[in-house]
Amino acid sequence: MDISRRIARSQPLATTAMHGRVDAMKARGEDVIDFSIAISHFQAPQTVLDAVRQSLHAPLPYTDVPGDAGIRARLAAKVVEENRIPATPAEILVTNGCKQALYQALYVMADPGDAVIIFKPHWPAYVATCRLLELQPILIDLPAEMSDAFLDSLPPARILIINNPHNPTGAVLSGVEIDSIAAWLKRSGTRAIVDESYEKLIFEGSHVSLAARPDWRELGIVSLYSASQSYAMMGWRAGFAVAPAHIVKAMETLQGPITAAAPMLVQQAMAAAFESGEPEAMLADYRQRRDLVLDLAHGLPWLTMRRPASGPYLWADIAPLRMDAVQFSEQLLTRHRVAVMPGDALGVPHHIRIGYISDDVATLRRGVQAIIGFGASLYRPD
Ligand SMILES: Cc1ncc(COP(=O)(O)O)c(C=O)c1O
Incomplete structure (x- = not known):
């Protein structure tokens, strides 16, 4: 066939x-x-292993598609406290790793033919996912600095993908660069997907989330997190998205028929991981x-x-x-x-x-x- x-x-x-x-x-x-x-x-951290052992003593039901309500509340608390993103549990969606969150975010935020800006060198999944969804990836050299002039030189696009901290260069965006990107999103009307999967692996400098601002919903910022790299949990397939509630709803509509929710055991493990500190x-x-x-x-x-x-x-x-x-x-x-x-x-x-x-x-x-x-x-x- x-x-x-x-x-x-x-x-x-x-x-x-x-x-x-x-x-x-x-x-x-x-x-x-x-x-x-x-x-x-x-x-994985010991607290994760303990949480999983504990979870095995209770039933492991299907949860709501975007995740168990208690888990979403714990993850919302993490992004509020650590990332300074003023998000509610309704703005959290748990996925099988960042890759699934990325696919679903692109699926619900753009239509076939829409342009997506990706800085190169890039994580291969960004381009591969755009191609699967018949989006048009526009590859631009990662600049030494995200200045206003550089941002204003970018072509029109529906979405900008930012990977901060960046695979493979290890670059971490400064607070000034983050402010410039937010101002440009506002000026240009472009939406952003920010992949923060390496947020815990910072040797020098500190990480600032693009969505750490009161107007993140209006700017259309979706932030992606993963336990894969931050907590050495690659095979657990544990990730989540922080997005305005209507985007979470749309991602839920897509996710339901595909995987339903992420496994409850993995949800428990991920919440424990993100509560285990640095x-x-x-x-x-x-x-x-x-x-x-x-x-x-x-x-x-x-x-x-x-x-x-x-x-x-x-x-x-x-x-x-x-x-x-x-x-x-x-x-x-x-x-x-x-x-x-x-x-x-x-x-x-x-x-x-x-x-x-x-x-x-x-x-x-x-x-x-x-x-x-x-x-x-x-x-x-x-
Ligand atoms: C840029 C980037 N995002 C996310 C991930 C993690 O993806 P996942 O959560 O699907 O394992 C990786 C790889 O480990 C990566 O390099």
């Missing part, structure tokens, strides 16, 4: 495809180091790993990495190698059994993304040394 034209036009996500490929190699008994995505070596031990571990990789790669003439202010990735410019990053990543994987993500998958060639939070430190060191050795074997100075 034929598949629909709609899905035939689409490709699997580059990131999950690469991860799947690595898993298949591992299943064949190959010793592969996977830096292509960021899968934490940490477990993941300090995890952050300290990530910081040490980030600094280790930067030290190992310091001074290489063919690779440049900035020290990221947040997140589980290093974003490396390998343009001096004069080998395209897809080829580099392919050969690195087949010859040296190390997987990285070529920047092309994130909209920017001549870069690779290194996720540095999996496995133990010795493996991290071994993998980075393999990258350095491979790059050195290719590098030909002028």
